[in-house]
Amino acid sequence: MNNDSFEEIKKNFVEKLKKDLSENYHEENDDILNDYFNLYLQIASNSSNRAVSDEKILPYVYTAIKSTFIRRGDEGKSSSSEGGLSSSYIDIEDKLRKDIREIRLLP
Numbered sequence: 001m002n003n004d005s006f007e008e009i010k011k012n013f014v015e016k017l018k019k020d021l022s023e024n025y026h027e028e029n030d031d032i033l034n035d036y037f038n039l040y041l042q043i044a045s046n047s048s049n050r051a052v053s054d055e056k057i058l059p060y061v062y063t064a065i066k067s068t069f070i071r072r073g074d075e076g077k078s079s080s081s082e083g084g085l086s087s088s089y090i091d092i093e094d095k096l097r098k099d100i101r102e103i104r105l106l107p
Contacts, residue, residue: 049105
């Protein structure tokens with residue numbers, strides 16, 4: 001896959017995330033989404049022995065980015081409670097590594 005194709009995939013990926021995040025997303029969050037994309041794409045690639053351009057890892061990256069973005073502000077916490085609602089958190093990077101094993105290529 002050439003670099004132009006990959007950039008187009010990335011652009012479409014981020015646009016889909018923006019729509020999915022709806023009111024949680026604001027234009028100033030573009031850099032944050034792109035940083036998360038690069039971070040989680042590299043983690044998924046390393047954990048799966050697949051190229052960063054392999055589209056099979058994108059659903060796993062999507063889930064990790066969305067979870068991380070929604071959880072912003074509660075980083076480093078294992079749980080929170082607000083207004084009588086409790087939330088427990090998982091380690092998103094660890095979950096990504098475990099989930100991506102399903103499609104891991106053997107060396």
